[in-house]
Amino acid sequence: MSIYYLQKLIYQLNRDEHVRQRYERDFEELLADYPLDDVERTALREPDIGLLYVMGVNGQLLMHYAALRGYEWDDYLQAMRDGVERHGPVRAGLYAMTGT
Numbered sequence: 001m002s003i004y005y006l007q008k009l010i011y012q013l014n015r016d017e018h019v020r021q022r023y024e025r026d027f028e029e030l031l032a033d034y035p036l037d038d039v040e041r042t043a044l045r046e047p048d049i050g051l052l053y054v055m056g057v058n059g060q061l062l063m064h065y066a067a068l069r070g071y072e073w074d075d076y077l078q079a080m081r082d083g084v085e086r087h088g089p090v091r092a093g094l095y096a097m098t099g100t
Helices: 003-015 017-025 027-032 038-045 049-055 059-068 073-087
Strands: none
Touching (some): 003 017, 003 038, 003 059, 027 038, 038 049, 049 059, 049 073, 059 073
């Protein structure tokens, strides 16, 4: 898993108009520029916001990606809860679930 590059892509989508234009023009070509594994690419494509959250994507970044992909706020929050239920605890990053 390459959480750094996953978050870098999402950050750049949020901040860089050129990256956003590439996303709109050819998302697959944009994804090819980042060393992501198949699971990460699939989570971005679907989008599986819950899985991205469980992988450790920072919520401040993820909320903007979710909005870009058409999620309303309540749906975004629910997607994170569903992700934990479906995929298990957050694995990495600021929100890693280490306790019981």
